[in-house]
Amino acid sequence: MIEIMRLTKRYGEKTVLDELSFQVKPGLVTGFLGPNGAGKSTTMRVLLGLDAPTSGQGLVNGRRYATMRRPMREVGALLDANAVHGGRSALDHLRCLARGNRIGLSRVTDVLEQVGLAGVARRRVGGFSLGMRQRLGTAAALLGDPGVLMFDEPVNGLDPEGVRWIRRLMRSLAAEGRTVLLSSHLMSEMELTADRLVIIGRGRLVTETTVGELAARHDRGVLVRSPRAAELTGVLEAAGATVETEPDGGLVVRGLDVAAIGDLAAGGGLALHEVTPRSASLEEAYMELTADSVEYRAGGR
Amino acid sequence: MTGLSRREGSGGPAAVDVPAAEWLKLRTVRSTWYVLAAVASFVVLSAVFTLYVGSLWDGLPPEGRLTLRTARPEQIILMPVQICMAVLGVLSFTSEYATGMARTSFTVLPRRGVVLAARAAVVAAVAFTVGQASGFIAFFASRLIIGARPIPGFGTPLAQEFPKIFAGGLSVLVLAMVGLGAGAVLRSTAGAITAVVVYLYVLPRFVLLLPDPWNARIGSVLLEDLTVQAVGEPPLAVGLGDAAAGIGLSPPAALAVMSLYVVVALAAAAVALTRRDV
Numbered sequence: 001m002i003e004i005m006r007l008t009k010r011y012g013e014k015t016v017l018d019e020l021s022f023q024v025k026p027g028l029v030t031g032f033l034g035p036n037g038a039g040k041s042t043t044m045r046v047l048l049g050l051d052a053p054t055s056g057q058g059l060v061n062g063r064r065y066a067t068m069r070r071p072m073r074e075v076g077a078l079l080d081a082n083a084v085h086g087g088r089s090a091l092d093h094l095r096c097l098a099r100g101n102r103i104g105l106s107r108v109t110d111v112l113e114q115v116g117l118a119g120v121a122r123r124r125v126g127g128f129s130l131g132m133r134q135r136l137g138t139a140a141a142l143l144g145d146p147g148v149l150m151f152d153e154p155v156n157g158l159d160p161e162g163v164r165w166i167r168r169l170m171r172s173l174a175a176e177g178r179t180v181l182l183s184s185h186l187m188s189e190m191e192l193t194a195d196r197l198v199i200i201g202r203g204r205l206v207t208e209t210t211v212g213e214l215a216a217r218h219d220r221g222v223l224v225r226s227p228r229a230a231e232l233t234g235v236l237e238a239a240g241a242t243v244e245t246e247p248d249g250g251l252v253v254r255g256l257d258v259a260a261i262g263d264l265a266a267g268g269g270l271a272l273h274e275v276t277p278r279s280a281s282l283e284e285a286y287m288e289l290t291a292d293s294v295e296y297r298a299g300g301r
Numbered sequence: 302m303t304g305l306s307r308r309e310g311s312g313g314p315a316a317v318d319v320p321a322a323e324w325l326k327l328r329t330v331r332s333t334w335y336v337l338a339a340v341a342s343f344v345v346l347s348a349v350f351t352l353y354v355g356s357l358w359d360g361l362p363p364e365g366r367l368t369l370r371t372a373r374p375e376q377i378i379l380m381p382v383q384i385c386m387a388v389l390g391v392l393s394f395t396s397e398y399a400t401g402m403a404r405t406s407f408t409v410l411p412r413r414g415v416v417l418a419a420r421a422a423v424v425a426a427v428a429f430t431v432g433q434a435s436g437f438i439a440f441f442a443s444r445l446i447i448g449a450r451p452i453p454g455f456g457t458p459l460a461q462e463f464p465k466i467f468a469g470g471l472s473v474l475v476l477a478m479v480g481l482g483a484g485a486v487l488r489s490t491a492g493a494i495t496a497v498v499v500y501l502y503v504l505p506r507f508v509l510l511l512p513d514p515w516n517a518r519i520g521s522v523l524l525e526d527l528t529v530q531a532v533g534e535p536p537l538a539v540g541l542g543d544a545a546a547g548i549g550l551s552p553p554a555a556l557a558v559m560s561l562y563v564v565v566a567l568a569a570a571a572v573a574l575t576r577r578d579v
Contacts, residue, residue: 049411050404051578066411070318077408083401085330092329097409100322140405 001026001179002047002148006056009042009203016042018203019056024181024196026147029174031194032183035290039203040183041079041152048077048150060148072101072144079152081133086126090117090136093125098143111139116165130157138169148179155189167193187286199286201293211282218285221254222261225274235268236261252278319410319419326406327423332396336389337431343381344435344442347374351443358452366452373454374439375462379469379528380501382435383476386428387497390480393424394570395490404579413574417485421567424477432473436466468531472524475559476501482566486573500524509538517544522558530555 002024009017017039024030034040045051047058049066057064060075068074084093094108112118115135120128125136134157141149151170155163170193174180184190190197191211199206209217221244226232229251233243241255253261258275265272327333354371361369397403410416440462447455476497483493501524508520517538520526526536530550538544550558 045578048408050407068411071411072409079408080401080404083404085396085400085402087330087332089329092325096322096326096329097405099325100319100410102318140409 001061002150002181003059003062004043004047004056005058007043007046007053007058008055009039009046009051010054016203017046017053017056020200020203020205021056022198022205022208024179024198026179027174027177028195029170029180029182029193030196030198031190032181032198032200033187033190033286033290034183034185034200034206035293036185037202038185038200038290038293040185040200042203043200044077044079044150044152044181044183048075048079050079070101070144072097072103072146074144074146075148075150076141076144076146077150078134078137078141078154079150081130081137081157084125084133084136087124089122089124090128090139091121093136094140094143097140101144103143107143107145111142114142115139131159131162134158134162134166138166146178148181149173150181152183153185154182155184187283191282199289201290204293206289206293214285215282218282218288219254220278221252222256222258223274223276223278224251224253224261224272225249226251226265226270226272228270231268232265232270232272235264235270239264250274319415320422322410323416323419323423327393327427330396332392333389336385336392340382340385340431340435343378343385344438347378347439348442348446350374350377351446354452354455355447355450358450369452371452371454374443375436375466375469378435378439379472382432383473383501383524384498386431386473386477387480387501388494389427390424390477390482391484391490391493391497393420393481394484395488395493398488399490407579414571417567417570417574421478421481421570424481425474428477429470429474432470433467435473436470440466464532468528471531471556471559472528475524475562478563479566482570485570505537509541509543513538513544514548517548521549521555524559524562527555527559531559 004020004022007017007020008015020039020043032040032043042051043058046053047060047065049064065071065075088096090112091108094112095105098104098108109118109121112121115138117132117135117139120132125133128136134154138151138154141151154166154170158166170180170182174195182190182194194211197207197209197211197214199209207214223246224232224236229245229249233245233251236243236251236253236256239256239260241253241261243254244252246252256264258277261275262272351374358366358369394403397406406416407413440459443455479500480493480497483496484490487493487496505520505523505525508523509516511519517536520538521530521536527550529540530536531552533552534540535546536544536549539546539548
């Protein structure tokens with residue numbers, strides 16, 4: 001369980017987090033979304049005690065992270081896969097982290113095996129690709145077998161196989177009852193992985209939702225064309241749909257899906273010339289939600 | 302979630318976990334071994350120097366032997382060893398800031414004061430050992446090499462030299478802590494090493510040029526002079542006759558000022574670590 005309570009962080013004049021509040025519940029993968037500069041990483045840094053909040057607080061399992069003696073056993077985090085000393089071997093790197101939290105060598109070799117780095121355990125991290133470093137960072141997060149996990153853009157630099165592996169790992173961690181917070185600036189990534197979505201922009205909460213809810217909310221109906229539009233409208237309205245007629249004669253039907261519309265039309269012996277679902281993709285829904293809060297935008301719009 | 306208890310058993314009481322982790326960190330980076338190799342090579346060079354002194358002595362006529370004045374190996378290596386251990390102290394923080402490892406370190410151990418104390422203890426232990434070992438090895442090696450030759454300065458008994466060598470070793474520890482503090486505050490390897498070298502090399506030479514009595518007064522609180530005052534000798538400016546006698550600190554006061562350096566360096570590091578974002 002992660003609780004963010006009215007968290008505010010200012011760097012000089014710039015407000016990065018502005019009274020941000022939300023919760024992350026166990027047993028689910030929570031996607032933490034927002035455009036670049038929205039404050040996702042800052043939120044995680046404050047949660048982990050790396051940055052001090054200007055006001056408000058973040059709690060993990062009801063406690064401030066910065067006071068934890070052996071936090072790896074409660075919280076596993078991967079913020080920046082490059083935050084490693086390139087001169088150490090993967091094994092030594094993990095041993096150093098494990099030792100301070102009283103985690104034994106056998107667990108270190110277990111997680112190296114789990115993330116697929118056992119074969120390169122004695123190689124220096126400096127020679128690792130970004131994808132290998134992501135795996136190493138994931139291994140570090142898993143070391144203490146924690147109930148809460150936080151990952152900042154974990155698929156960056158991973159190849160397709162690595163991306164699938166991370167998705168499956170996140171899903172299985174949540175299925176084991178753990179709290180999983182996963183940030184990304186790409187909706188497409190979350191569509192496949194996250195149960196719940198926390199969307200922020202300019203340091204403020206935009207919405208807390210689920211993937212299904214977000215898709216439904218941005219449903220723009222089904223565009224239907226028929227030579228017998230008036231009769232069809234009557235049939236569809238009788239079935240509980242709302243129907244609007246567009247200037248070009250097309251019908252925008254809400255409340256029925258494509259299959260139901262087709263069945264009803266067939267039942268009435270009405271020909272259909274077009275049936276096009278117009279629900280926005282999640283990506284579009286997300287773009288719409290965060291349009292006001294995009295920090296950096298290319299010119300021309 | 303699989304059994305945590307299985308992993309509880311390693312190591313002793315909880316208080317050793319963080320120092321043990323810091324010790325592991327220190328010995329798993331190459332820079333540590335490079336620094337120790339540098340110290341070892343200075344010790345070897347000091348022995349080579351002693352060999353040269355011995356052969357020089359052997360080749361001199363009796364009247365030449367009377368005027369032979371030479372620095373002693375354990376004194377010659379002191380400053381290089383100080384620099385090496387200061388670099389070790391600097392790197393203990395700056396290598397983590399340079400690579401980003403600091404963020405990982407302070408994530409897995411968020412109590413920064415505890416990390417600082419553990420890291421300082423580990424670096425201090427290494428610096429103390431290296432400072433004492435290098436001084437005494439250089440001393441004993443030189444005595445072995447010189448043997449029975451009555452070269453001035455090479456015949457004094459160990460009991461007489463021990464305090465000087467020990468104080469020199471302590472100054473190595475002090476400088477390692479100053480380096481560690483500078484590294485934690487400045488976060489930059491180049492900046493912190495420059496600061497230490499300016500303090501160690503440049504400042505004392507500059508202070509000697511100040512008018513009497515300021516040369517001795519200010520010099521007396523710098524590390525080089527503290528080391529000589531700790532064994533009851535006057536500050537350099539007084540010893541060289543550039544300042545009036547009687548200025549300077551007693552041995553206990555000199556040792557207290559040396560400790561003060563450590564306290565100030567660690568306090569500055571503690572403030573920097575706890576007040577700033579990583």
